[in-house]
Amino acid sequence: MxxxxxxxxxxxxxxxxxxxxxxxxxxxxxxxxxxxxxxxxLVSKVTMGMVHYLGSGIYVIVKH
Amino acid sequence: xxxxxxxxxxxSLLMGMLARIYMMRVDTRQYPTHPxxxxxxxxxxxxxxxxxxxxxxxxxxxxxxxxxxxALAAQQFRDVRNLERQSLDNIELTELVPRGTAYIEDIAKxxxxxxxxxxxxxxxxxxAAYVARGFDSSIFVQGVVAVIVGYIVIIIMKLALRRTLxxxxxxxxxxxxxxxxxxxxxxxxxxxxxxxxxxxxxxxDKGIAIEIIPKNEDASATLGNTGQRQAIQHNASxxxxxxxxxxxxxxxxxxxxxxxxxxxxxxxxxxxxxxNLLVDVINNTPVLESAKRKTLISNRKGDEI
Numbered sequence: 001m002x003x004x005x006x007x008x009x010x011x012x013x014x015x016x017x018x019x020x021x022x023x024x025x026x027x028x029x030x031x032x033x034x035x036x037x038x039x040x041x042l043v044s045k046v047t048m049g050m051v052h053y054l055g056s057g058i059y060v061i062v063k064h
Numbered sequence: 065x066x067x068x069x070x071x072x073x074x075x076s077l078l079m080g081m082l083a084r085i086y087m088m089r090v091d092t093r094q095y096p097t098h099p100x101x102x103x104x105x106x107x108x109x110x111x112x113x114x115x116x117x118x119x120x121x122x123x124x125x126x127x128x129x130x131x132x133x134x135a136l137a138a139q140q141f142r143d144v145r146n147l148e149r150q151s152l153d154n155i156e157l158t159e160l161v162p163r164g165t166a167y168i169e170d171i172a173k174x175x176x177x178x179x180x181x182x183x184x185x186x187x188x189x190x191x192a193a194y195v196a197r198g199f200d201s202s203i204f205v206q207g208v209v210a211v212i213v214g215y216i217v218i219i220i221m222k223l224a225l226r227r228t229l230x231x232x233x234x235x236x237x238x239x240x241x242x243x244x245x246x247x248x249x250x251x252x253x254x255x256x257x258x259x260x261x262x263x264x265x266x267x268x269d270k271g272i273a274i275e276i277i278p279k280n281e282d283a284s285a286t287l288g289n290t291g292q293r294q295a296i297q298h299n300a301s302x303x304x305x306x307x308x309x310x311x312x313x314x315x316x317x318x319x320x321x322x323x324x325x326x327x328x329x330x331x332x333x334x335x336x337x338x339x340n341l342l343v344d345v346i347n348n349t350p351v352l353e354s355a356k357r358k359t360l361i362s363n364r365k366g367d368e369i
Contacts (some may be wrong), residue, residue, distance in 0.1 A: 008157075029277075037260060037261055037262075040247050040259060040260065041260055044260075044313075045311050046313075048310065048311050048313070049313070050259070050313035050314060051259030051263075051314070052246065052258075052259045053245070053246035053255040053257065053258075053260075054258035055245070055246075059259050060259075064313055
């Protein structure tokens with residue numbers, strides 16, 4: 001049987017420190033959209049999660 | 065007499081086997097696997113066929129205890145279903161796009177039913193031979209009658225076990241992939257949020273999509289079943305090949321339903337981009353027995369699906 005965390009946000013990539021805050025999920029702050037895209041990809045490859053874009057430079061990596 | 069019984073049993077046995085091989089050929093596209101899966105199913109078919117073939121001769125010879133073997137047989141073939149279910153469950157984790165439990169259950173049920181079909185074919189063949197003997201016919205005539213009746217039973221069972229395919233309950237048409245910001249949409253229906261720019265580009269460049277339009281209310285309810293949609297996703301990805309690896313959830317095909325009209329849309333990135341092939345594959349996907357629905361609306365209209 002496959003046991004694991006599902007449908008949960010594993011990490012957040014954000015460019016604006018003011019717009020997002022979390023005490024449980026790691027947040028990676030980046031300078032611009034290009035870096036955000038690259039970092040989101042890297043984190044998603046490590047976690048096997050999927051990258052979703054929420055606008056305003058915020059990416060969430062979710063395990064489905 | 066001895067010789068006649070022998071001939072009856074052998075002919076019924078062969079007819080039963082023929083039934084199994086015939087059904088195997090029809091479905092080899094999806095399952096079972098070659099070559100071990102085929103061999104084990106043919107062997108089980110042989111056992112089923114033998115049980116069907118000897119049932120009547122045993123009764124005729126007043127060997128009533130032989131009937132208890134039929135109970136054993138029923139148990140045996142329930143196990144066939146369990147066996148199939150377990151083995152498919154076990155390999156489910158290794159599939160890029162899983163079959164889903166509903167599809168697995170459907171396949172397992174089909175294998176059980178096919179074994180019963182084999183028993184019935186063999187049984188009716190041997191009954192036919194006995195009836196022919198009642199008319200004082202020669203061994204040759206008995207054999208011919210058994211073969212003809214066996215063949216008729218195979219045809220009837222084949223028709224009875226025939227699965228409905230998607231094209232009988234719905235129209236499948238090519239559809240258009242578009243993005244609304246990060247949202248992947250097919251013909252205006254939102255499928256999912258694709259965050260990465262690169263993935264979006266691949267969808268636009270290489271993706272193909274279809275829309276499944278149900279023909280009536282029953283079909284709409286059937287297509288709403290998530291097991292049915294999973295089966296569609298699985299069949300499409302297996303038969304077209306999918307451009308995806310385990311660490312690329314972005315490219316998982318997802319069939320989403322338009323809640324307004326019950327249409328189902330799906331986008332897929334196959335290895336070979338031919339939307340007509342995709343339409344063909346979806347058209348020939350079986351409608352799962354467990355997903356079939358009969359709505360009150362269609363009952364009132366007197367529609368048949």
